[in-house]
Amino acid sequence: MTIPVVDQNLEQTFKTYEKRFKALSDHKRLHIMYEITQANELCVCDLTEKLHLPQSKLSYHLKILMDANLITKETRGTWSYYKLNTKEVNHILSEELCCLFRTNDGC
Numbered sequence: 001m002t003i004p005v006v007d008q009n010l011e012q013t014f015k016t017y018e019k020r021f022k023a024l025s026d027h028k029r030l031h032i033m034y035e036i037t038q039a040n041e042l043c044v045c046d047l048t049e050k051l052h053l054p055q056s057k058l059s060y061h062l063k064i065l066m067d068a069n070l071i072t073k074e075t076r077g078t079w080s081y082y083k084l085n086t087k088e089v090n091h092i093l094s095e096e097l098c099c100l101f102r103t104n105d106g107c
Helices: 008-024 027-039 044-051 055-067 086-092 095-099
Strands: 071-076 079-084
Touching (some): 008 055, 027 044, 027 071, 027 079, 044 055, 044 079
């Protein structure tokens, strides 16, 4: 009986991208990221107004984006402020992801 060898780094990379793409696969979450990008930083109170979402639904979407490391949160007093994690967003658009699906001569 042979035990298949699994590249743990590759598996972790796939899981990371899976989480990010799931986060990006929702219209509301894309809209949230767009609004944050336009303002550079937004308070949750501003997002509820811009997206016409109750805070409970907005919190659900923000958590998914944060779990995917696509946005960051800073708490000031009683309010939370969100910023785009540009490093991670740019990483999704990077050559690294493209290289996962190219032959060795194309990377």
